[in-house]
Amino acid sequence: xxxEIIIVGxxxxxxxVEVREKVAFESSLLADSLKRVCSLPxxxxxxxxxxxxxxxVIVAASDGETAARELKGFLAExxxxxxxxxxxxxxxxxxxxxxxxHLFRVAASLDSMVVGxxxxxxxxxxxxxxxxxxxxxxTILHRLFHxxxxxxxxxxxxxxxxxxxxxxxxxxxxLARRIFDRLDDKTVMLIGAGKMGGLVARxxxxxxxxxxxxxxxxxxxxxxxxxxxxxxxxxxxDYPRYLTLADLIIGCTSAPEMLLERDSVERVLRERKRKAxxxxxxxxxxxxxxxxxxxxxxYLYNLDDLEGVARENLKGRKAEVxxxxxxxxxxxxxxxxxxxxxxxVPTIIALRQRLEEIRKREMEKSLGTGLxxxxxxxxxxxEDMTAxxxxxxxxxxxxxLKRQGRDEDEAVYxxxxxxxxxxxxx
Amino acid sequence: xxxxxxxxxxxxxxxxxASFIVYVVLLKEFFARLSPLILLGGFIIHTSxxxxxxxxxxxxxIMQFREALSFYTWxxxxxxxxxxxxxxxxxxxxxxxxxxxxxxxxxxAFAAGREEIPPALxxxxxxxxxxxxxxxxxxxxxxxxVSLMYLLQEYQLKSKKMPSLYERFPSLETLDRLNxxxxxxGFPLMTLGIIxxxxxxxxxxxxxxxxxxxxxxSAVTWxxxxxxxxxxxxxxxxxKKAAVLTIVGFAVVLGYFLWGDYLFPSRHxxxxx
Numbered sequence: 001x002x003x004e005i006i007i008v009g010x011x012x013x014x015x016x017v018e019v020r021e022k023v024a025f026e027s028s029l030l031a032d033s034l035k036r037v038c039s040l041p042x043x044x045x046x047x048x049x050x051x052x053x054x055x056x057v058i059v060a061a062s063d064g065e066t067a068a069r070e071l072k073g074f075l076a077e078x079x080x081x082x083x084x085x086x087x088x089x090x091x092x093x094x095x096x097x098x099x100x101x102h103l104f105r106v107a108a109s110l111d112s113m114v115v116g117x118x119x120x121x122x123x124x125x126x127x128x129x130x131x132x133x134x135x136x137x138x139t140i141l142h143r144l145f146h147x148x149x150x151x152x153x154x155x156x157x158x159x160x161x162x163x164x165x166x167x168x169x170x171x172x173x174x175l176a177r178r179i180f181d182r183l184d185d186k187t188v189m190l191i192g193a194g195k196m197g198g199l200v201a202r203x204x205x206x207x208x209x210x211x212x213x214x215x216x217x218x219x220x221x222x223x224x225x226x227x228x229x230x231x232x233x234x235x236x237x238d239y240p241r242y243l244t245l246a247d248l249i250i251g252c253t254s255a256p257e258m259l260l261e262r263d264s265v266e267r268v269l270r271e272r273k274r275k276a277x278x279x280x281x282x283x284x285x286x287x288x289x290x291x292x293x294x295x296x297x298x299y300l301y302n303l304d305d306l307e308g309v310a311r312e313n314l315k316g317r318k319a320e321v322x323x324x325x326x327x328x329x330x331x332x333x334x335x336x337x338x339x340x341x342x343x344x345v346p347t348i349i350a351l352r353q354r355l356e357e358i359r360k361r362e363m364e365k366s367l368g369t370g371l372x373x374x375x376x377x378x379x380x381x382x383e384d385m386t387a388x389x390x391x392x393x394x395x396x397x398x399x400x401l402k403r404q405g406r407d408e409d410e411a412v413y414x415x416x417x418x419x420x421x422x423x424x425x426x
Numbered sequence: 427x428x429x430x431x432x433x434x435x436x437x438x439x440x441x442x443x444a445s446f447i448v449y450v451v452l453l454k455e456f457f458a459r460l461s462p463l464i465l466l467g468g469f470i471i472h473t474s475x476x477x478x479x480x481x482x483x484x485x486x487x488i489m490q491f492r493e494a495l496s497f498y499t500w501x502x503x504x505x506x507x508x509x510x511x512x513x514x515x516x517x518x519x520x521x522x523x524x525x526x527x528x529x530x531x532x533x534x535a536f537a538a539g540r541e542e543i544p545p546a547l548x549x550x551x552x553x554x555x556x557x558x559x560x561x562x563x564x565x566x567x568x569x570x571x572v573s574l575m576y577l578l579q580e581y582q583l584k585s586k587k588m589p590s591l592y593e594r595f596p597s598l599e600t601l602d603r604l605n606x607x608x609x610x611x612g613f614p615l616m617t618l619g620i621i622x623x624x625x626x627x628x629x630x631x632x633x634x635x636x637x638x639x640x641x642x643x644s645a646v647t648w649x650x651x652x653x654x655x656x657x658x659x660x661x662x663x664x665x666k667k668a669a670v671l672t673i674v675g676f677a678v679v680l681g682y683f684l685w686g687d688y689l690f691p692s693r694h695x696x697x698x699x
C-alpha cells in the first residue's frame with residue numbers, strides 16, 4: 001500500500017557528455033518508454049526527464065529497493081558508449097525524502113550547471129505533461145510535480161538566484177538595458193565576423209533590437225553575415241559614416257590596430273547630439289580606444305569587463321543558494337506530511353476511530369458518576385493518560401500493518417482486524 | 427484635530443519611507459507595490475488635515491512657514507503619486523518618501539506664528555501664487571530625485587561595478603526623459619508662480635518688483651532652470667550635465683526655502699509688514 005518516490009538517473013556531474021547523449025531518450029519514443037517504465041512490476045507511476053545535462057526517471061513505487069533495481073535495468077537497456085565503465089558507475093539513486101528534495105532542487109535550478117538558469121523548469125514541465133498524456137502519472141507524481149513548479153516559482157521570486165546575468169551576452173544585454181529604456185528602436189552595428197560578436201548580436205536581437213548593420217573587411221563576408229542576421233551589409237570603408245546612426249557598436253575583429261579612437265567617437269557623439277552610445281569590444285586585441293569610456297554618454301565594455309560582471313553576478317547567485325535551500329527544505333517537509341497522510345490505510349483510520357469512541361464514552365461515564373469530584377487539572381491528566389494508552393496499544397499493530405502492507409498477507413491481516421474489532425464496511 | 431491629523435501624516439510618511447527602504451534593500455516586488463499605497467494613505471490623511479484647516483479658518487494653510495512647508499510636502503507627494511501611476515517608479519519613492527517625512531516633521535519644528543492674517547492679504551492672489559510656485563518646486567523635487575538616480579546609475583556604469591542595490595533603477599534614457607518631462611512641467615509652473623506673485627505684490631505693495639530677497643532668489647533659479655530647459659531643447663544637453671544642473675537648481679530652491687528667511691529677512695515667509 002505505502003508508496004515511495006524513487007529517482008534513478010545521471011547528470012552533468014556524474015556522467016560525461018558522451019554517456020548522457022547515448023542514454024538520453026528520443027522524444028518520439030518517449031511515450032513508449034514511459035509505458036515500459038510503468039509496466040515494471042513494482043512501479044505504479046513514472047515520469048522521464050531527459051535534457052542535455054540530465055537523464056532521470058522519477059517513479060512512485062510500492063517497493064523502493066526493487067524499483068531502484070528495476071530502473072537501473074531499464075536504463076541499461078538504453079544505448080551506451082564503450083569505454084566508460086559500467087553505466088552503474090554514473091547513476092545515482094534517491095529514495096523517499098532525498099528523492100523529493102532532489103526533484104525540487106532540480107526544478108528550482110539549484111542542481112543546474114549554471115545555478116539559476118531558467119530553462120530547466122520549462123523542460124521539467126514539458127516532460128511532466130508528456131507523461132501526463134501518456135497516462136503514466138497518478139495522484140502522487142501529479143502532486144509531486146506541481147509542488148516542484150511551486151517551489152521553483154518561490155525560489156525565483158523570493159531569492160535573487162535567477163535575477164543576475166551570468167553569461168557574456170546576457171551581461172551585455174543587461175548593461176544595454178541600464179543605458180537604454182527600450183531596445184526595439186535602437187540600431188546595432190556589428191564590426192567583424194568573430195563568433196562572440198555574433199552571439200551578442202543575436203542576444204540583442206532576441207531582446208528586441210530590430211535594426212542591425214554589419215560590416216567586415218571583405219564585403220562578401222559582410223553580405224553573408226547580414227543575411228544570417230537579417231541585417232544590412234555595409235562596406236568597411238564606409239562604416240565610420242554610419243556610426244552616428246548606431247546606438248550599440250560591437251567590435252569583434254582580429255585587427256591589430258585600433259578601429260575607433262576617442263576623438264573620432266567624440267565627433268560622432270557631437271553629431272548625435274550626445275545621444276548615448278554603448279561600445280562592446282570583443283576583439284582579440286583592443287578594437288576600440290579604452291579612453292572612449294571617459295566620454296560623457298559613451299560606455300565602453302570589453303570582454304574582460306563583461307566577464308568580470310558575469311563572475312560577480314555568479315557569486316551573487318551563489319550567495320542566494322542557502323535561501324533557496326531553505327525554501328526547498330520547507331516544501332519537502334510539507335510534501336512528506338501529505339504523503340504520510342495518504343499512507344494511512346482506511347482500516348487503520350477506522351480502528352483508531354473505534355478505540356477513540358470507546359475511550360470517550362467510558363471517560364464521560366466515569367466523569368459523570370464515580371469521578372465527579374475531579375478538578376479540571378485532574379480531568380486533563382486523565383484525558384492525556386487514556387489517550388496515551390490507546391496510542392501505545394495501537395503502535396505495534398499499526399507498524400506491523402504498515403510493514404506488512406507490501407505483502408500478499410495484507411488482505412488477511414486487514415480482514416482479521418475488521419472481524420476482531422467489528423469494524424465492518426462503511 | 428488638524429494637528430493630530432498632521433502628526434498621523436508624519437508617522438505614515440515614516441512608515442512609507444521604511445517600506446521603500448525595505449524594497450530597495452530586499453528587492454521584493456511586494457514592497458514596490460505596498461510602499462506607494464502607504465504613501466497614498468499618508469497623502470489622504472494629509473489632505474484631510476488641509477481640508478480641516480480650510481473649513482475652520484476659511485483660508486488655505488499657507489500663511490505660516492510651517493503651513494507652507496507642510497503644503498509643499500503635500501503637493502510633492504501628490505505629484506509623485508501621479509507619476510507612480512504612469513511610470514511605476516517605486517525607486518523614486520525612496521527619495522520622495524524620506525523627503526516627505528523630513529519636511530512634514532520639520533514643519534512641526536517651526537513655532538506656530540500669529541494666526542491672524544492682515545485683512546488686506548486675504549485675497550485669492552496669494553493662495554494662487556503660493557500654489558503655483560510650490561507646484562513648480564514640487565515638480566523640481568521629483569526632477570531632483572531622478573537626477574540623483576541618474577548620477578548613481580551613471581557612476582555604476584562608468585566604474586563597471588554593479589552592486590545589486592541599484593538593480594531596479596530605471597535606465598539612463600528613462601531617467602533622462604523624466605528629467606526633461608519634469609523640467610517641461612516645472613518651469614511654466616514656476617514662471618506662473620513668479621508672475622502671480624508679482625501681480626499680487628503690485629496690488630498690495632504697489633510695486634511689482636521690489637528686490638525682495640525671495641524675489642531675487644526666485645529669479646536666479648528661474649534663470650538656472652530656464653537655461654537648462656533651453657539647453658536641452660536647443661543644444662541637446664543630455665544626461666549627466668542636465669542631471670547636475672537640476673540638482674544644483676533644486677539645492678538653491680530648497681536651501682533658500684529652508685534658511686533664506688533667516689539669512690535675508692523679507693516679506694515672504696509670513697512677515698508681511
